[in-house]
Structures are given as C-alpha cells and as structure tokens.
Amino acid sequence: xxxxxxxxxxxxxxxxxxVAVAGFDLTVHxxxxxxxxxxxxxxxxxxxxxxxxxxxxxxxxVLIDGLAFVGEDDPRKQRVGLVPQDLALYGEISAAENLAxxxxxxGLSGSLLKxxxxxxxxxxxxTSRSGDRxxxxxxxxxxxxxxxxxxxxxxxxxxLDEPTVGVDPQxxxxxxxxxxxxxxxxxxxIYTTHYMEEVERLCDRVVIMDHGKVIADDxxxxxxxxxxxxxxxxxxxxxxxxxxxxxxxQSVSGVVTAALVDNTLSLEVxxxxxxxxxxxxxxxxxxxxxxxxxxxxPRLEDVFLQLTGRSLRDG
Ligand SMILES: Nc1ncnc2c1ncn2[C@@H]1O[C@H](COP(=O)(O)OP(=O)(O)O)[C@@H](O)[C@H]1O
Ligand SMILES: [Mg+2]
Numbered sequence: 001x002x003x004x005x006x007x008x009x010x011x012x013x014x015x016x017x018x019v020a021v022a023g024f025d026l027t028v029h030x031x032x033x034x035x036x037x038x039x040x041x042x043x044x045x046x047x048x049x050x051x052x053x054x055x056x057x058x059x060x061x062v063l064i065d066g067l068a069f070v071g072e073d074d075p076r077k078q079r080v081g082l083v084p085q086d087l088a089l090y091g092e093i094s095a096a097e098n099l100a101x102x103x104x105x106x107g108l109s110g111s112l113l114k115x116x117x118x119x120x121x122x123x124x125x126x127t128s129r130s131g132d133r134x135x136x137x138x139x140x141x142x143x144x145x146x147x148x149x150x151x152x153x154x155x156x157x158x159x160l161d162e163p164t165v166g167v168d169p170q171x172x173x174x175x176x177x178x179x180x181x182x183x184x185x186x187x188x189x190i191y192t193t194h195y196m197e198e199v200e201r202l203c204d205r206v207v208i209m210d211h212g213k214v215i216a217d218d219x220x221x222x223x224x225x226x227x228x229x230x231x232x233x234x235x236x237x238x239x240x241x242x243x244x245x246x247x248x249x250q251s252v253s254g255v256v257t258a259a260l261v262d263n264t265l266s267l268e269v270x271x272x273x274x275x276x277x278x279x280x281x282x283x284x285x286x287x288x289x290x291x292x293x294x295x296x297x298p299r300l301e302d303v304f305l306q307l308t309g310r311s312l313r314d315g
Pocket of ligand 1: 015018020021038039041043047
C-alpha cells in the first residue's frame with residue numbers, strides 16, 4: 001500500500017489543567033524505525049497511547065493507512081502493537097495464558113491463536129517457561145513477555161515505550177536483539193528509550209519532543225550536524241614545561257575551556273577546525289610538543305542536551 005502507515009495530526013491531550021501533549025504531528029512510512037526521545041514528562045507515553053488508539057485525543061487525529069479509527073473496536077487497531085512502559089501482565093496465570101488472553105483481545109482464536117502464542121514465546125526465548133506463573137519471573141523475563149504480548153497478533157506498526165527499561169544488561173541485549181530482528185523483518189517501529197546508543201543503532205530517524213511538542217525531527221546525521229561546530233579535544237603533550245602557557249591558551253579566541261592534568265590537555269572549543277589550529281599555534285609558540293590528538297564528535301546525547309537543556313537520564 002502506498003502512503004504513510006501512520007499519520008498523526010495536531011494531537012492534543014489534556015489532564016485537567018495540564019497539557020500532556022500540545023500539538024503533535026508525525027508521519028511515518030512503512031519500514032521506518034523512528035526513535036522518539038524526550039525528557040521525563042515530555043508526553044511520549046501519552047502520545048504513544050493515542051497512536052495506539054487507547055487514549056482519545058482532545059484534538060487532532062491519528063490515521064493508519066490514511067484512515068482514522070472508528071469506535072473502540074475498529075479492526076484497524078490490530079495493525080498496531082503497543083509495548084507499554086508499565087508492565088501489563090497477569091502474575092497469577094502462566095506466560096502462555098497471558099499471551100492467549102492478549103491474542104484473544106486482538107480477535108485471534110483457535111489454532112491460529114495457539115500458533116502465534118508459541119511463536120511469540122519462542123521469539124523472546126521463554127518457551128521453556130511457558131507454563132510457569134508470571135509472578136515467578138525475573139524483571140527481565142517479564143519485560144520479554146511484555147514485548148511478546150504486543151507481538152502476538154503480528155502487527156505491522158509497533159510502538160515500543162521504553163521496552164528495555166530497568167532490566168539487567170543481559171535481558172536488555174536479548175530484548176534489543178528481538179527488536180532489531182523485527183526491524184529486519186520489515187516492521188515499522190516507533191521506539192522510546194533512555195538509551196541513546198540503542199537509538200543510534202536501531203533508528204534512521206529521530207524525533208525529539210519536549211513539553212508535549214516535537215522540537216526536532218531529522219535523520220541521525222542531520223541532528224548531529226546541528227551540534228557539529230562545538231567540540232571537545234584532548235592532546236597528549238611531550239613536555240608541559242613550566243605550564244605558564246596555559247593562561248595564554250585560555251584566552252585564545254574560540255577556546256572555551258582548557259585544563260591540564262599531568263600531560264593531558266583537555267579543551268572545549270567553539271569550532272573544532274579553527275579551534276584546533278589556534279591551540280596548536282599557541283602551543284608551538286611556547287615550545288610545547290604534541291604527541292597525540294583526539295577530537296570528540298558530538299553524539300545524539302550532546303544534541304539532545306543542546307535542544308532540551310536536559311540530559312536524557314535527568315528526572
Ligand atoms: N493519566 C494521567 N493523569 C494525569 N496526568 C497525566 C496522566 N498521564 C500523564 N500525565 C501527565 O502528562 C505529562 C506527560 O506525561 P507522559 O506522557 O507520561 O510523559 P513521558 O512518557 O514523556 O514521560 C506529565 O506531566 C504527566 O504527569
Ligand atoms: Mg513515558
């Protein structure tokens with residue numbers, strides 16, 4: 001089918017006086033993997049709930065394949081799978097029974113339901129524990145089952161709300177491997193996480209939201225370019241001599257900070273290319289020899305910090 005798989009237009013959601021989502025627009029094409037990033041409280045979970053048709057927007061609309069959901073039971077909702085941020089599982093029943101329950105909510109029954117449940121369990125590596133009650137599972141196993149529950153009806157569009165949060169590194173890797181496999185299988189993904197390196201590995205496009213709005217929507221390369229001028233550098237010096245040159249260096253135009261620890265000089269400069277040239281000239285004038293030189297390219301984390309003023313892991 002042609003056209004975007006998902007199109008959200010002007011989504012607004014209020015809770016009392018609080019505006020959780022303040023006009024959210026997004027178009028996603030089939031097979032894309034979009035990272036959705038934002039500080040806590042930015043409105044990501046509320047947005048994903050609206051995209052999944054679980055929360056009604058106060059304004060705006062969600063179109064799947066160009067059409068809006070009609071009513072609570074619109075079969076179009078089955079095209080979408082949501083991995084919720086808060087675990088949605090029943091502890092008193094088995095893993096297989098949980099999946100059968102979620103599958104039946106999506107209209108599956110009989111042998112197809114059975115087949116899909118065992119496929120989903122297999123994918124997340126829980127087949128051997130399928131008959132065990134979920135309350136006996138570790139946190140990581142619950143997260144894996146939470147992912148399986150969103151996959152059991154084989155949706156084309158997957159909304160993943162921090163699917164790897166709060167689990168041990170081994171489970172995190174296992175879940176992330178599953179998600180990469182889904183991407184290779186051609187699923188369309190919208191992925192929310194606090195781990196930048198996951199977005200850098202998985203996504204070709206990144207949407208950053210803050211205060212309920214999209215503040216950036218670009219490729220990874222495009223976003224990095226926004227922060228490309230500023231940079232950090234480190235230089236190893238053969239001989240620091242008396243160190244008196246450090247003060248001169250700090251006043252060189254374009255140098256923001258310069259610090260010397262043992263033989264390592266760390267610098268922040270306004271522009272990497274011009275800054276490096278000015279610093280090297282200053283050192284040469286003072287007879288200081290440089291034996292190694294490295295620059296730090298801005299990463300997604302730096303771009304995020306610049307745009308939102310907050311680190312992704314801040315509260
Ligand atoms: N059910 C709710 N009732 C009241 N306020 C809510 C509810 N859900 C979310 N909010 C508020 O909406 C804002 C956005 O929340 P949320 O969508 O969970 O953001 P995020 O997932 O980016 O952390 C926050 O200020 C949050 O407190
Ligand atoms: Mg959230």
